[in-house]
Amino acid sequence: MKDISLECYNKLMHLSWRIIKQSRKDLANLGFAWNQYTVLKNIKPEESITLSELSIRTSKDCSNLTAIVDFLEKKELVKRNVDTQDRRVIRIQLTHKGEKVREDTILQHEIFIHSLFDNIEDMEIQDFMGSIDIVNDKINL
The missing domain is CATH 1.20.5 (Single alpha-helices involved in coiled-coils or other helix-helix interfaces)
Known part of the structure; x- marks a missing residue:
């Protein structure tokens, strides 16, 4: 059975x-690993964010974020700045290049995601999502 x-x-x-x-x-x-993309996506244009705030958004430990931010900084996509209110705090923000790469990468990845569902009717997707919602609501996690 x-x-x-x-x-x-x-x-x-x-x-x-x-x-x-x-x-x-x-x-x-x-040009990105999943973790790198997740971090890049979670830094909004013209935003200055601490590693702690980024850690919460990405559900990643600050210790893991350091290497990812290092990678993004070497690609000149982000920069580190000392907080004007507290010199002990380092803030991360996108560079102009980073804003453009972020926008382009998100767009290209969304096109890829849409391509996954090209052969599926919208109603089939809606039905599937409804089934997922039912299971998600009833599983105790």
């Missing part, structure tokens, strides 16, 4: 990993 819960879990995991794998490949083609 089939265990439908395990079958559902396996199908969801398989789908998730296929999408993640393709997303990582797309981002690599755009």
